Amino acid sequence: MTVTDAAALAALAGEHLDLVRAPFTLPRSRVLVFREGDGVRVHTAEYERSLAECRVLDTLVVRDRDGAALPITAVLPHVIEFGGGIGLTFAGPHALTVGRVASASERIETTDGQGLDTALRAYSTDGMSIEWTTPDGALTRIALDDETTAARLDIGADRNVQHAASVTHPADLAATETIWLDWFERCPRVRRDLQSMTAFCWWVLGANIVELPALGHARAVVPSKIGYVGLWQWDAYFIAVGLRHGDPELAREQLELAFRFPSDDGQLPDVVHEHGVLATSDDLPPSDRETLRRAGSAIADPSAPVPLTKPPLAAWALAKVLEIEPADDWAREQLARIRRSQDWWFAASDLDGDGMPEYGHPYSSGLDDSPIFDGPLPTTAPDLGAYLVLQDLELARFAERFGDADAAAHRSRAERTLGLLLDLWDDERGLFRARAAGVDVVSDTVVGLMPLLTGHLPEPIVDRLVAALADPRRFGAAWAVPTVAVGDADFSPEHMWRGPVWVNTNALIVAGLRASGRAGLALDLAERTVALVMHGGGPHEYFNPITGQKAATATTAFGWSAALFVDLAVGLSSPPVE
Template sequence: MRSSAPGPVFSLREIPFSHHGSWFCFSPVVAEGTYADEVHLVSHQTGMHPILKVVPESGAAVTATPHRLSWTRDEGRIDLAYESADTVRVRGLGLGLRLLAADPVLTPFSGPYFYRDPVDGSYVFTVYQTGRRYRITVLGGQAEPLGTQALGAAERGVVLSGDWEIAVEEYETARAPYTTTTSFEQVVTAARAEFDAFTAAVAPWRGDRTPAAELAAYVLWSATVRPAGFVTRPAVLMSKHWMDKVWSWDHCFNAIALGAGLPGLAWDQYRLPFDHQDGAGALPDSVTHSEVLHNFVKPPIHGWALRHLPPPPDPADTYRLLERWTGFWLTARRAPGHELPHYQHGNDSGWDNATTFDAERVVETADLAAFLVLQLRELARLAPGPDAAARWTAQADRMRDALLAELWDGERFVARGALSGRTRSSSSLLELMPIVLGEELPQPVRAALAAGIERHLTAFGLATELPDSPHYQDDGYWRGPIWAPSTVLIEDGLRRAGYPELADEISARFRALCEKSGFAENFDARTGQGLRDRAYTWTAAAYLILSAAHERRGRTT
């Protein structure tokens, strides 16, 4: 599907300008919650690092679309577009530009060192923080260097004026001199075609009823990086702001959003954390370019996710990996004599500071048991033979029965200290998450959970803490704000539990929230304002998942 419209226009303060596969972006966001006056080239190799400052002549206004970044003032303009994942072309027509080191201080161990390459005459920044080089090749017009080979606090970079064009590349130690026969407008056209093809694949159903679908697709497309460092396959980062990692449950939602249209890329998302599965079978907490963290884990939603993905390309391998991940919970996270597994910290649940964990951190919770029941069911489905399938089915039945016998108090699910044995309830939405079991729960339990979920529903969606709770905080992370993963999991569970009307309402409110407030990491449950990182891929993925399902239901009713 090809549109003649220029595509969605977005604010760089909300969403960075980038390209599928690239490890860098253009954004005024230079650190967590820190906004510069100028747009910066920000690299995400070895962390988040502002490298170059893009400074047009004063008074220029910036506009971003998926395929072109522009600055305009009077009759002059500057345009920037990606030629490839590691190269951008920048063209100025009657508007000058200074392209400067973001860090003005240079020492042998910090800041960009700037020099002119005697081989091809290009200007090169070599940057300690990323261990990469950034080459500026002048394709037309005049460029004046500032501070080449200077140590200290000298301003360093290139000044361009009049009509001019350059290429900027990120690379390792050396590469052949940059040459091209492609015009700037051809670069823009190719970039647009790449994005249009991606959008057509992941959101072929988009239309007037899904006005945020194209921008949601852009958030996913532009946050995707090519394999490098510990990122072993093409990966959708959570953001190309400061949340520039893949966490080991976030990736499932991105995989589901991509699954129908781009199954290969979807399976890359699902598999990436499994590439770093440790000897105990545990998945890492997170993976990024230069770091794999194992200090926490994330909840085992991977069996649930398999229900929403296309068939695995290698079922036997998927079974083996899921078996090891499930075995970790059944072995390393069950106290002797206990049927139910435990989290060691709120971070393990993905709900870092939820009130469920206020009294004790090491707790057996109902959400964890419910996820494992679903995962055990998937192992039974993937099992290589009837004996293995029967074994997993029996384990799933036993886990479900223990959940109901030990954590259901007749009115609600409680959490139990794995060491103390004390039980406690809270006003966190997390304690209603067993609705993901859907039809497996007795009807009175389903009804109680649905009623509890409805109490969390604000005008904008599901608050993660009851709004009338004394622990509720508007910007309290998992102590109030609306989040995408909890919304998708609960919406899906309600449908299977026999509450489609409530599921419809939750879906509609969350979709409207994204259309109003974008794809923030989370949202104020009272006002709908976007909070924290404003270009979060699992939020965009949730919008696509819910919108696609809503459009499918609309076509069949």
Template sequence: MDRLTLKHAAEALLRANDRNGCTVPAPALYPHQWNWDSAFCAIGWAYLDPRRAARELEMLLRGQWENGMIPHILFNPEATHYEPNPKVWQIDQAPGRPQAIATSSITQPPVLATAARFVLERSGGDRTVEEILRRVVPAADAWHAWFLRERDPLQQGLPAIVHPWESGLDNAPRWDAALKRIDPGEVTYKRKDNAVVSSEQRPTRFDYDRYFFLVAERAKLSFAPPTPSSVSFLVQDVAMASILCRAEEDLHALARALGIEVPHALERRAKLAAGIASLYDAERAYYHDYDLVGGAPIEVEHASGFLPLFAGVVPLDVVPRLLAHLRDPNQFGTAWPVPSAPVDDPHFDPRRYWRGPSWVNVNWMIIEGLRRASWRDDAARLTDRTIELVSRSGFREYFEPNTGEGLGAENFSWTAALVLDLLAKS
């Protein structure tokens, strides 16, 4: 479809997936409110209705825990076709849980403040938008503080994830070794995802056994802050740190524009930037995660390693070395970039979720990072290729990086939302 038709189709999809102020990612597969999905959707909504965009972000605050965490799922009680359901998370006795809504017990990458800044800038001084975002600022500040208070046990400026779902990049090959250490025993659960999307495109039974084990472990440990000796999975995730680092910058700018004080945002950002720098492997010219339980870096390349660009913390002399990976056809330079895992990874699978397919949200963050680093030609090429991919294959959840075939859920909200931004800036 041509670009104008694509724009109108994206707008229609967002409206169709609206559920009373929040956008479900894909009605058939994901019927609840997901954290970073909503933030990405707000970026698209800002082109249609800035007030509706601000409301999307405010809806996330319903699920905030007293300790500041904003969980990765806020459950819709009318939607029952998703597993794990609220009972599986066992948060009824969790200290500080929200009373008015059921949620998961883990978080997701904090895109909230970045999206809020974008919405404000698109709003043209709308008073209603500003009033809503004044409520978002302290909530985002509390969430950001939570990451370095309760998820940085070594105080290195590197928030750690306790579950692959927290990364948003669930079954990425970078988690394989850490998950293989876990013996989940007999785990009983239901899966409904494979009834909607072909099993060849979804995480495996091996993955899901451990996903449900880790959900139960959080409850067993009374949702306490993790340490390397107390949990089975604890990884310093370069993507999480990068997205949070960018969010601190955006939170500071948002608060200043609204006349609100967030005195520690830039201090936290500096600490995160130093932490991210420590994850850089100069020999391989790549940013790697660190396994706190195993006590070693995870020397597995993944698209997440480009996200320090999104944070704006990559030294100028390192950017060309990162771009060499991005351009290499044997790594990330596929016909329809950016594959979530490099082609030369022995576990690369071009059709299975985060083990190879290309995702529009990752492309969007890399494009933003390339623009920040003043590599505008590369950003423009990736922008055009991403728009063409969606024009050819529709608003799918992810895409086969060699053929461009649409995979995963259909009518996927953040694909539509972020295409609206890419169209506006191309």
């Protein structure tokens, strides 16, 4: 049996909403509600600000007639229920309402669709109260009675709270439920054992929608409302790949935002956010600018701004999104920007002039603290070479499809780049090397597996990389694939890109194995990746490869982990379950 009803999918997602790793929120809202004792606390989500800096309410508690705090008894995407029949819900993106909510057993269903209202009128809130404290220590209490059955809290842009009695609580509850039911109508239906986590991951993608008013109220599906409130270029690609299965229009919107603000020479920015873009070190706070310039390329002018971007997977993501729903005119417009971005890598990021572009700063790789960046910059990295080959091959296919560019030129450049990439192969060690300012990097990292994506490696090299994936002293960890080989001196199971498993690198290796003719191994790694997310309790930012649990410092409810789980689950459920 499969789950097909939106309400059932919402209930499956609700099983994961613990208000600790997954806050209560609403698509397009910046308001986040977390568990705090028997009550909750409230924050806003803001770019480059921590939760601690964005406190709205330190506590919000519902009390019964005797003054005892009512515990939280259930959480669904549209409501937090407290014992005693009180529920907290949204009243649009900037307000919360708290008041009477009938449990399922209490509801009186009617044929006119007003069952919820009928049930709400049947019970008294007399003697109950709602109280909250603000960060300055102020305590506010609203007594509930048969006339004041609910309270409304409006949260301003300055995080101040205005409150009043609410007469719209039942309607707010119904409206919020409708928003989530509409979202879950789009949730992909997958294999039964994957459906619960898929529903939760689909909730994550909806929960992480942030509206950007300065950009025409564009919808950005951010990596997380906890600390990552912006559209990072790389994240947008992976998130779009998952969104395409249920909301291809929103998937296209993520790519369009990532492509909307190229520099004059074609470079795409690292981040698009509510205040502008992050494309160079000059877009950062002054203290960060100086740090970046000190750590910048040894070849680039240290007094000049350091370009900040992300790896070139734009054409790959575009091709994936168009598989679900063609949009040719829109695609042609995006391709013009992608081609200019690809040219930028060769014209502006080949910092030593050898024909192979380099990373001028770790931020541009997406693997910020990988040991391949422990040495001097720029870094010649096999993953970048692989992405550039893949992107030129995708651009050649688009040129052939639309007849609007020179496919042969893209294929010729891909062939040249592949030759340079093969120069990084170390046959003795069985890996692709990175180079730090021309000096070989000793570390054995996940970037050396990315050349599988090209689909054009010699078979003996593919065999060696496949063997590395199975080797327990390299990438065959209990929960694969670690981002640094287990036996490497730099391996650390909890330290971001220095050992933990990331869902995006796993998904890229799955794609690489498939492109390299290893479909069975690709299927196996896809199964192990979705098993990791379920074992670890959700789509976290990264996982300990020894325990399979969330790494201590990883963000929870992480966008690309959720999106790529959805993508892998759909692929593993082929033919799709209706």
